[in-house]
């Protein structure tokens with residue numbers, strides 16, 4: 296074989312290694328979950344190749360910058376677990392900054408939402424049984440029961456009226472219970488016990504003792520627990536007893552107050568976005 300033929304064949308083999316231009320570049324098929332360090336509050340992002348979902352917004356507009364850093368340009372579904380400011384304070388900034396296709400909330404505070412932002416027309420009050428599937432990502436609302444929430448109740452009632460959302464993607468299951476207190480969990484044990492199992496649990500109510508019990512951990516059986524709370528917050532979250540319970544369970548623990556933003560791929564979590 297002469298030199299020219301060798302060069303030709305080498306070039307040919309190189310070309311055959313090139314990607315077929317008619318086949319799209321490999322798409323990352325894993326679930327990505329980010330728990331932002333928003334101080335004393337909650338804000339999480341779920342991203343797949345097909346879906347962008349935000350669950351709670353933190354206390355203020357800093358969430359917009361955080362979402363942009365994660366490449367967010369639109370939001371398919373924005374979920375507000377309950378109307379306290381540490382979960383909804385960034386709502387106005389988000390809807391001014393991104394197109395939002397759908398918004399879920401619990402309870403009867405639609406009037407408040409209307410005052411807060413013009414896009415209230417996309418807002419839908421949802422309750423247990425509501426589901427949504429985007430590609431391989433599926434969401435189910437496990438709490439509250441239809442008609443059960445009165446957002447005019449006390450702080451504790453509002454917490455326990457939180458939307459509790461379970462997200463599943465392949466083998467990865469995440470539980471987002473908002474600030475669900477123990478009464479809310481009792482209802483979940485009674486009505487949805489078989490649905491509570493999840494790999495990653497966002498601890499309810501910022502790691503408060505009124506949001507996590509051995510019963511909660513025994514039913515959810517998480518391998519990873521994320522606590523979203525502020526450094527030296529005035530409530531003493533997370534409570535020591537909760538940390539001990541998580542340690543006893545043997546689950547991996549991540550805290551936004553100590554480690555900043557927590558990022559997970561599938562169910563593999565690490566500190567740092």
Ligand SMILES: [Zn+2]
Nearest residue numbers: 336379381474
């Ligand atoms: Zn809260």
